[in-house]
Amino acid sequence: MTTSATASTHPRGLSTLFFTEMWERFSYYGMRALLVLFMTAATVEGNPGLGLDVSTAGAIYGLYTSLVYILALPGGWIADNLWGQRKAVWVGGWIIAAGHFTMAIPSTFTFFLGMSFIICGTGLLKPNVSTMVGSLYPEGGARRDAGFSIFYMGINLGAFFGPLVTGFLGEQNSWHWGFGAAGVGMVMGLIQYRLGADRLGDAGLLKTTQTPDQLAATSRKFFGGFFALIAAVVSFGYLVSTGVLPFSLAQVATVMGYSVLIIVALYFAYIWTVGGHTAEENKRMAVIFWLFLLVAVFWSGFEQAGTSLNLFARDLTDRMILGWEMPASYLQSVNALMIIIGAPIFGAIWVWLERRNANPSIPMKAGLGLIGLAAGFFVLAWGAANATSDSLVSPSWLVVTYFLHTVGELCLSPIGLSAITKLSPQRRVGQMMGIWFVGAALGNLFAGLVSGQLETMAPSDLFRTVAMITGAVGLGALALAPQIKKWAGGVR
Numbered sequence: 001m002t003t004s005a006t007a008s009t010h011p012r013g014l015s016t017l018f019f020t021e022m023w024e025r026f027s028y029y030g031m032r033a034l035l036v037l038f039m040t041a042a043t044v045e046g047n048p049g050l051g052l053d054v055s056t057a058g059a060i061y062g063l064y065t066s067l068v069y070i071l072a073l074p075g076g077w078i079a080d081n082l083w084g085q086r087k088a089v090w091v092g093g094w095i096i097a098a099g100h101f102t103m104a105i106p107s108t109f110t111f112f113l114g115m116s117f118i119i120c121g122t123g124l125l126k127p128n129v130s131t132m133v134g135s136l137y138p139e140g141g142a143r144r145d146a147g148f149s150i151f152y153m154g155i156n157l158g159a160f161f162g163p164l165v166t167g168f169l170g171e172q173n174s175w176h177w178g179f180g181a182a183g184v185g186m187v188m189g190l191i192q193y194r195l196g197a198d199r200l201g202d203a204g205l206l207k208t209t210q211t212p213d214q215l216a217a218t219s220r221k222f223f224g225g226f227f228a229l230i231a232a233v234v235s236f237g238y239l240v241s242t243g244v245l246p247f248s249l250a251q252v253a254t255v256m257g258y259s260v261l262i263i264v265a266l267y268f269a270y271i272w273t274v275g276g277h278t279a280e281e282n283k284r285m286a287v288i289f290w291l292f293l294l295v296a297v298f299w300s301g302f303e304q305a306g307t308s309l310n311l312f313a314r315d316l317t318d319r320m321i322l323g324w325e326m327p328a329s330y331l332q333s334v335n336a337l338m339i340i341i342g343a344p345i346f347g348a349i350w351v352w353l354e355r356r357n358a359n360p361s362i363p364m365k366a367g368l369g370l371i372g373l374a375a376g377f378f379v380l381a382w383g384a385a386n387a388t389s390d391s392l393v394s395p396s397w398l399v400v401t402y403f404l405h406t407v408g409e410l411c412l413s414p415i416g417l418s419a420i421t422k423l424s425p426q427r428r429v430g431q432m433m434g435i436w437f438v439g440a441a442l443g444n445l446f447a448g449l450v451s452g453q454l455e456t457m458a459p460s461d462l463f464r465t466v467a468m469i470t471g472a473v474g475l476g477a478l479a480l481a482p483q484i485k486k487w488a489g490g491v492r
Contacts, residue, residue, distance in 0.1 A: 010147050011136040013203060016196030021129050022154035023189025024093065027100060027182040028122065029336070030162030032306045033329035034170045034178050036061050036451075037314060047174055050108065054311065055452035059249040061307050062448020063256070064115055069441035071123025073434050074226065076131070078124065079204075082219050085128035085135070086197070086204030092124025093190045100183030104176045114179070116234075127437075128204070135203035152343070158185075159336035167329030250452055257445045264292065264438060277425055283487040284423040287363070288432055290484055291419065292439040294366045294477055298412055299443025300450060301373045301470045302405055305335060307451030309398065312384065312459055318392035331398050338406040346410040362419045362491070363477060363484035365411045370474030372408025376401040377467035384460035422491045 039057035041049025052060075079088035099117030102110050133151050137144035162185065170178025208215065239245045240252060268289050272282050313319070314328035353359040360368065383397030416436055424432040453462050 010143075010150065011201070012199040013136050013196070013201060014133065014147055014150060016193060016199050017129055017133050017136075018151055018154040019196075020089065020093070020189050020193045021151060022158040023185045023192075024096065024122075024125055024129070025155045025158030026162040026165075026185040026189075027096060027158075028118075028162070029159040029332065030166035030182040030185065031100060031103070031118070031179060032065070033163035033167055033310070033332040034175060035064070036307050036310055037171065037328060038175045040311065041175070047171075049175065050111070053455055055250050055455040056248070058307050058448040058450075058452030058454075059253040060448070061451070062253050062445040063249070064119065065303060065306070065448065066256075066441040066445035067119045068122045068126070069437045069444065071119055072127040072437050073123075075123035075125075076127045076430075076434075078222070079128045079131070081208065082206070082215065082222065084204055084206030085132045086200065087206070088124045088128045089132070089204070090190070090193065092121040092126075092128070093186055093193065095121030096125065097121075097183045097186040097190065100179055100186060104180035104183065106174075106176050132200065132204040136200075149343070149347070153340065156336040156339045156343075160333045160340065163329045163332040167327040167332070171327040171329060250449060253445055253449055257442060257449070260438060260442055260445075261296075264289075264435065267435075271428070280489060281425045284489065284491065285425070285428070285432070287484055287488045287491075288420060288423050288435065290363065290480075291366060291416075292435055294370065294473065295412070295416070295436070295439040296442040296446070297470060297473050298366075298370055298373055298408070299440050300446035301377065301466050302409065303444045303447035304451050304466070305332060305402070305405070307448060308454055308459070308462065309380070309401070311451070311454060312380070312387075313395070313398055315389065316384065316387040316392055316459065317395050317398060319395065326395075331395060331402075334399055334402040335406055335409075338403055339409070342406055342410055346414075361481060361485040362415050362488060363481040365415050367474050367477030367481055369408040369410075369412025370470050370477060372404050372411060374467045374471030374474055376404035376408070377463045377470065379404065381460050381463035381467055384458070384463055387459070419491070423488060 036057050037049070039050045039052045039060060040054055041047070041051070043049065043051040050057075075088060075092065079085045083091070095117050099114040099119075099121060101114075102117060103114030105114075130151075133148060134144065137147055162182065165185075166178035166181050169181050170176075210218065236245070240247050240249065268285065271277065271285065275282075277285070310328060310332065313331045317328070317331075319326040319328065319330075350359055380397060380401045383393050383401075387393040420432050420436050421429060450462070450466060457465075
């Protein structure tokens, strides 16, 4: 007989996945904190960077962070059909580690090669470690929600400590030491993942009806096409970088962004017209499309933490503390710390409102998230208007901005995957989950492009423009929330 104490405990495998994700996020956010700083740093002796202009660095950042999310789609497919989630996480983690160690070698070629490894490895690891957490709780319910809350704490612990370690090594010693430290973190995560594998039970093991010969044939077909596509992308990138094709990286990123947006719109038009769904299902998928657009706008502002806000910290913020200059990348940890503190508070607020039948609807929370984001950029625009290279401003401007962005994130981000699973027709759940990832990818891509405008715009003008756009979209979302809520039917 199961006691209540036993029922309230969590599977032992949760600790294994908690630390795997913590170290992977340590490596990802640690490297991300250095990325734009390294690319825009001058090529001088001491600790040279790549010396790229802000527009090019922003485009590279946007392409990198968006591809991480896009490759989660084939990464999930590989796990579901060829390897199982457990193997996908293991292989993906080693590819990520190889990428960081490759970036630790000081050359332009190894820098971009390492980024390519990290993109592929994260596409394998990121979606599948979360899937394994869900597999530990086959009964679902509140216990699974509590397990995911613990798991997400690991994400933010890694995101908090990563920039502190890599920022100290990268900015105050060598950029490549910072990249290498990110790789060490990933290896530590993999070691404990392997040592704790026996705690996972059957979670993440491949479940398939295919024979070994059929599985091998499917694998050859998939990887043949995948590597052919990768070769085509690499070849195109090489031709652009060498000037054979007369395109800038910013132009490539812009075309990619609008192409993704058009493809998603055409996909929804297809399933609404000939998808064979009921009118109620079509309305609910219209809600998903609306959330996709709002999420893309939100992340296009929020993810400037790694670009324009990082450059503001480096160039226009007074970081002197008792004679010691704090690395600019340290401020990248503020958001993660505020998530750790704020997530339980917001969770309690939503529960309190739910008991009083006053919990905001899904579209209302999305609108509130955008308002929080806009408020943060208005604050930073105010601070930037008072900042010059000869008159630096206090880090408190960025701290307040990150606080408001965190409030926005806690309104919008937690509704995501849960809302998609509730709103999607049963046979479209996987596809709609992919749409959510594509929305995040699109937002990351445009975040890099927007930050590139610092090449020609004053920071205060850029931040004010972003604030006005995101604020206008947020107000529109709030105004339309009652109608969107009706389309969602009884889904809350």
